[in-house]
Amino acid sequence: VFTPLGLDESRLAGGFWGERQELNHDAIIPHALHWLERAGWVGNFDDAASGRPYEHRGMEFADSEIYKIIEAISWDRARTGPGGADLHAHLDAALDGLVDRLAAAQDADGYLHTLFGRAWQRPRYSDLSWGHELYCFGHLLQSAVANARAGANAKYLQVATALADHVCVMFGENGLRMVCGHAEIELGLVELYRLTGVRRYLDQAALFIDRRGAGTLPRIEYGSAYAQDDMPVREATVLRGHVVRALYLSAGATDVAVETGDAELLRVLETQWANTVATRVYVTGGMGSHHNDEAFGLDYVLPPDRSYCETCAGVASIMFSWRLLLATGKSRYADLIERTLYNVLAASPARDGRAFFYANTLHQRSVSVPAPVNADGLCLRGASSRREAWFEASCCPTNLARTLASLGALWATKDAEGVQIHQYGGASVDTVLADGRRVGLDMETEFPHAGTVTITIRESPGTPWTLSLRVPEWAEGASVSVNGVAEEAAPGVASVTRPFAAGDTVVLELPIEARFVFPHPRVDAVRGCVAVQRGPVVYALESVDLPHGWSTEATVVDVSKPPMSDSDGVRVHLSSADSPARDFPYSVSAADVAPDLAASAEVPLTPYHDWANRGPSTMRVWIPTSPVGTAE
C-alpha cells in the first residue's frame, strides 16, 4: 500500500530523535565497535581465517553483532548522505576493516560462522535449536543489503550472495528440511531478493516460513513454542514463545506475504498482531513477561516487576509493525511503533550512549544491583536495575544502533496520491511520487514535549496531492489547520488533498495533557493501580522524586485529582501509605492490613524512558490507587 522512503528522502532534523541519532553516531556506534574488539568477537573471524584452532569467544550469535554494527554504520552513512562524508570517514574505514576480516573467514562454499564446522568444532548445522548459524547469516544478508543501499563496500555483497547461495543449496527443497531455532534468515533473504531480484532467495525464505511449525527442531526445555516450532505460522492466532524469535519470524513472514502476494498469510499475521497487542503488550509497548525464557506470557500475564521487555523485542516489534503498516496502511501499526519508540527504545541507552538496558522493567523495587558475573564485569544479559556497558549476550546495543541510524525511514511513506506522515519530530522529506512529481516538506515540532507539529511545504508540483497525517490513538480532540484554517481530526488518519504551494503550512495540534491509564481487569498484576501517560510518553514514579522518607513501595495515588502537566513536567497527588510489616503478610482481618495513609503531596513523575539516570533509585510505572474515601 505504502512505499518506504530512502534515508536520503526522509531525514530527521534535531529534536528528541534527531539528538538520539547524533548520540548513535558519536557514542553508541563507537562504543559498540570498541567492545566488539575488546570482547574478542571480531577476533573470532581473524582466528577462523588463520586456519589454526582457537577458542571461540562470546555466545553462539556473536558473529551477528559485527553484522549489525556494519548495518548501523551503513544506515548512518545513508542518513548523513554525501554531505556527511568527512564526518563519516572514520566509521567507513572501520566498516571496511571489519568486512575484510570477516570475508577472510568465509569458507570456499560460502559458509561463514566462527563457532561451527572446523575440525575441532561441532559440525555445521548440528545444533539448530541453539547454534544460531542461519540467524547470523540472516543478519549478514540484511547488513550487506543496507551496505549496498548506502553505496559502499562491494566485497561485502559478494560475501553475502555466496552465503545466500550456500543456504539455498543446503536448505533448499532437496537439502536439509530444517529451520533455525531463531528466525532472521527469512528477513535477510527477502531483503537480498529485493536488492538483487534473484527469485530463489525469496523462494528459500518462503520455504523457511512454511517449514516452521513442523517440529523439525530438537525438543528443548522451554518447549517447541519457544522457537515457534509448535504449529505452522498460518495456524497461529497469537504470538508466543521467545519474543524476539516470534517477532522476527512474523516480520519475515510479512515480507514473504507481501513479495509473493499471499493475502491469506498477511491476514493471519494481522490477526496475530491484533491478538498479541490486545493481550500481551505492556503499556510501554514492551513485550515479554518471562525472564526464564525471554518469552511472551499467556494472555494478560503482564507483571510489571518481572517484565522482560527486552530492548531487542522493541526493535523487533517495530520491524513487524512497520511491515504491516506498509502492507495495509493502517495507522494502528504506527501507533504501536510510536509507543515502542518512546518507552522501550528511548529507555535503553544511557544519556551518554555508553550503557544500555537489556530488559526494561516497569517496576524496580530495590536500588541494589547484582554483582557482575565474569572478570570483565559483564553480566549475561544485564540486570533490570541499571544500564550496563556491555553484556555477554550483547544483542541490544547493536540492534539499537542499526535502528536509530535508520529511524528516518519510519517517519514517512508515499503512495500514488502523496505522502504519509507516521511519526512526529523534526524532519525533512524530499521524494518523487510515482508519476514523477517532486514533493518536499519540513516538519518542525517540540513533540513529545509539546503537541504542535508544523509542516511547511517546501516543494510541490502545483497539482493536487495528498498529505496524510497519523492522528495517534491517544490524541482524542486533535485538530489539523491548513494555512490557519482548523478542522477537528479524529484518531486515525487526517488527509489534506490540494495543490499545495511552497510555503503552505499544515499544523497538527495534538492534545498532550497527562492522563491516568487504567488496566484491563484481566491484567491481574496491576489490579487497583493506574499509570500516567502524556502523549505517547509513559511516566514513572521514581524514588529520587519522592519526599524524604517516602518509598515507591508505600505510596498511593489519588485518582480523583487528575495529573497535572505543564512546562515543569507531570505531577500527581500522592499519599504516603505506611504498612508496617506483620508477622505474616496475610490476615483474616482486612483492617489489620489496611495501609495508614499519612502525608500527602504533589509529586513529580519522570518520563519512563529517562528513569535511572540520577543514581540508584526504585521506580514504578503502575501506582496503587488510594482506597475510596481515604485519600484526603
Next chain:
Amino acid sequence: VFTPLGLDESRLAGGFWGERQELNHDAIIPHALHWLERAGWVGNFDDAASGRPYEHRGMEFADSEIYKIIEAISWDRARTGPGGADLHAHLDAALDGLVDRLAAAQDADGYLHTLFGRAWQRPRYSDLSWGHELYCFGHLLQSAVANARAGANAKYLQVATALADHVCVMFGENGLRMVCGHAEIELGLVELYRLTGVRRYLDQAALFIDRRGAGTLPRIEYGSAYAQDDMPVREATVLRGHVVRALYLSAGATDVAVETGDAELLRVLETQWANTVATRVYVTGGMGSHHNDEAFGLDYVLPPDRSYCETCAGVASIMFSWRLLLATGKSRYADLIERTLYNVLAASPARDGRAFFYANTLHQRSVSVPAPVNADGLCLRGASSRREAWFEASCCPTNLARTLASLGALWATKDAEGVQIHQYGGASVDTVLADGRRVGLDMETEFPHAGTVTITIRESPGTPWTLSLRVPEWAEGASVSVNGVAEEAAPGVASVTRPFAAGDTVVLELPIEARFVFPHPRVDAVRGCVAVQRGPVVYALESVDLPHGWSTEATVVDVSKPPMSDSDGVRVHLSSADSPARDFPYSVSAADVAPDLAASAEVPLTPYHDWANRGPSTMRVWIPTSPVGTAE
C-alpha cells in the same frame, strides 16, 4: 528446649496424614524405586563399580535420590516398627540391594560420587558451584543415620563414616577452604555426630557454616546470593537466593548452633526466619517467587501465577522450622509447619501417589500443558499445571517420601515437665519423661475436616505432668476441656498440668469456619483479591466447579458475604465478570475497562492441596473482589 520423640514413640494412626503415610509405603516409595532404576540412576553406581568408562545418567545430584529413598525406607521401617516386619520385608530387601550397589562404587579413600573423579570424568571438586558432590554426601550421611536409627544395615554406616572422614580431611582447616554450592553436608555431618558422638563431624559442619559467604564459590549467572555465598550466615537478616539451598543451610546452621551452644547464631537464624515469614512466604506456606533461579524474590514479591513453591522447598521449610521449634519451644514454628504440610506437602502427590507437583503454583490460567522434553516423557522439573510421574531433576518425590515416612516425629515432643502436642491428626504417643515416668496417650480427630481433637490418656504416672497443646494462630476462639470442663484457649500454647489418670480426656475445640484472608498491601501481585482459608487449609477456585460458561479468569467474589462452610465443603458468592478484549489492554477511561458483572452464584471451592485431581482445569487461590456496591 524440647526433645524429639522417636518414630516408635509418636505414631500416626489413620486420618489425613496416616492415610498419606500408607500411600507413601504402598505407592510413592515403590514408584520412586521403579523410576530410579528405569532412569539409570542406580545403574550409575554399578557402572562406577565396574571401573569401565560410562555415560552418567541424570543430573549432578542423581546419587542423592538413592540416598533419600533409603532414608524414606528406613524411616518407614521405624514407623511401622517390629509389628510391620512382614509388611516391610520387600522394602528392606530393596534397601539392602541398594546399599550393596552403592557401597561397591565407593573409592578406597571414602569418596563416593558417580559423576566426578574417574579418569574420563571431570576432577573431584572441580565444579563446586553446580557439581553437588558434598550435597550428595550430606544426603548419604543423613540417610545412613536414619538407617542406623531404624536398626538395619551395618554396611551403610561404614560407607557413611568413611565418606565423612574423607570430607573432614579434604575440607578441614588444612584442606580445601571451600563450600558446596548446595548446602546439605552440614545437616548430614551433625546428624552423624549425634549418632556417633564423633566431634570432628560437628566441627566440620560448623566450619562449612562459617566459611559460607566468603565468596569461595565461582561466580555464576544468578549471583552469589543464589548459593548464599554473598554474605556470612551470621550477617544475613533474611533468606535469599535459591530457596532449598537457603533453607537447608539454615537448618544446618540451626543444628550447629544448638549442638555448639551458640545462642548468638540461633538468634540470627530466628531473625532470618521471622523476616522471611513476614515478607517472602505465600499464603500456602510455599516459598520461592522465581522460576528463573528457583529463588526467593525481594520482600513482598509473591506473584501467584509465577509462584515456584517447590515441593522440596516445603520439605526444607519444615526442616528449618522444626529445628527452631525444638530449640526455642515457640509455637509459631509449628504454625508454619502446619500451613506447609496442608498446602505444600499435601498438594504435591496425586491421589494414587504416582505423580507429583514439582512447583506448586497458586494460579493456573491455562488447561494446556507443555509437551514433555525428552523421549522418556520427562520434563526437567515439571510444569506447574499438572502432576508428573518423574522429572529429570526428580528431587521432590524422594524428598516427599522421606518426609511422609518420618512425619510422626513432628506431632509431639517432650521436656522435663511433660509432653507437647504440635500437630493434630490421629496418633498415639508413648514416651518416657526424663525422670523415668511413662506417659501414653491417644489422639482422635477428623482434623482438618472438623475442629474437635480428643486426647485420651492411656498411661500416666499418677504424679502431675504437663500436657501442652499448640493453639494455631488461625484458631481465635478455641477452647480446651479437661474431663468435660472447658476453658478458653488463646492462640499460642494451652497447657494442662495435673496428675492425669488413665482414661482422662483433654478435648481441644478449634474453630474452623472458612474465612476470607486479605493480603498485606505491599503484596502487589494480589492487590484487590482475597483468599479463603478453613483451619490451616487454603482453598482454591477451580474451573471444574464453576457454572457452565464461567472462567476463573473473569470471576469476582463478594466479600460482603462470608464464605460458607459445612459438611459439603466451602462455598463463596461469586459473580461472573465479563471483560471483553480491547484493542489494547489499557485505557484512559476507567469505565472502558470496568468488568460487566453478570450472573451470581454460590460456588464451591476446593482444598488447594486437592486441585488438579479432576482432569484439566484452571485454578486460582487469590480471587478478585467485586468493586464496592456492584456485587448485587
